[in-house]
Amino acid sequence: MTHRKKVVVTGASGLIAGLMLPALRERYDLTLLDIRTTDREGNEVEGVQIADLLNRDRDAYRHYFRGADAVVHSSFVRADDPAQRFYAEHTNVEMAYNVYQTAWEERVRRVVCISSNHAADYYERLILKNAWDFVDPDDRALSDNYYGWAKEAYEHLGFVFAVGAVNGSPLENVQIRIGGPRETDVERCRLGDMTCVRRALAVYISRRDLDQLIIKSIEAPDIHDAQGVPFQIFYGISDNARAFWSIANARRIIGYAPEDDSEIRFRDQIVAHTDAASAQRDV
Numbered sequence: 252m253t254h255r256k257k258v259v260v261t262g263a264s265g266l267i268a269g270l271m272l273p274a275l276r277e278r279y280d281l282t283l284l285d286i287r288t289t290d291r292e293g294n295e296v297e298g299v300q301i302a303d304l305l306n307r308d309r310d311a312y313r314h315y316f317r318g319a320d321a322v323v324h325s326s327f328v329r330a331d332d333p334a335q336r337f338y339a340e341h342t343n344v345e346m347a348y349n350v351y352q353t354a355w356e357e358r359v360r361r362v363v364c365i366s367s368n369h370a371a372d373y374y375e376r377l378i379l380k381n382a383w384d385f386v387d388p389d390d391r392a393l394s395d396n397y398y399g400w401a402k403e404a405y406e407h408l409g410f411v412f413a414v415g416a417v418n419g420s421p422l423e424n425v426q427i428r429i430g431g432p433r434e435t436d437v438e439r440c441r442l443g444d445m446t447c448v449r450r451a452l453a454v455y456i457s458r459r460d461l462d463q464l465i466i467k468s469i470e471a472p473d474i475h476d477a478q479g480v481p482f483q484i485f486y487g488i489s490d491n492a493r494a495f496w497s498i499a500n501a502r503r504i505i506g507y508a509p510e511d512d513s514e515i516r517f518r519d520q521i522v523a524h525t526d527a528a529s530a531q532r533d534v
Contacts, residue, residue, distance in 0.1 A: 262326030340401035413482035430454035443527030
């Protein structure tokens with residue numbers, strides 16, 4: 252009988268977790284945690300258990316982590332009030348610490364953290380202005396907003412745990428900078444707005460590619476970097492011809508082999524946009 256890994260998913264009622272859950276349910280024994288049992292539309296998410304991962308008393312939820320092979324951390328606190336965004340994101344960093352520390356204490360092998368392309372979104376603005384060409388995950392993470400700053404902090408904190416100097420032994424850590432996991436980004440662009448189209452095509456990730464990336468990040472036997480630290484940052488995009496983020500390390504280290512390309516997936520919409528752009532230039 253094949254052993255089914257035990258995987259904890261935090262933020263299990265959230266958007267990204269909702270995309271992943273069907274594939275994860277088929278493959279793993281899941282423990283689903285969130286502060287609510289319904290998704291954004293109010294639909295009940297089967298199997299979610301209530302846990303406040305902001306609680307500094309980790310004994311309140313450590314039993315959920317006990318015996319797990321991996322944690323997929325996708326919880327976060329949202330702040331709609333601009334004046335509160337820094338404090339909300341600071342809270343998110345504290346929650347990431349609680350998850351990492353509890354996972355380490357309960358001898359979980361690996362945490363796969365749902366980061367975001369916004370951890371380095373400063374470069375994207377330059378790319379879309381033709382002042383920068385490409386971003387590699389090993390480049391210094393730079394953001395100009397609190398959301399991206401917090402994602403940077405998740406990543407740096409994950410590296411601290413992966414090195415193991417603080418606790419005396421490492422916690423394996425993968426950070427996935429999710430791109431655009433939507434089928435609607437190209438059609439949302441104003442007709443003929445090729446900068447918007449370029450961005451949408453570059454960052455797209457299909458559902459099956461997202462599933463593959465998460466699963467391989469959980470299961471890859473070895474994620475050590477060149478210095479022997481079990482830590483990686485992967486961009487979460489498909490095999491997009493117009494990509495400006497590198498997925499070379501994901502291909503090499505965990506065998507990520509994305510099946511989709513946004514240029515093929517959205518070819519009809521691209522034609523409509525290019526025709527409109529051409530017509531606008533001819534006016």
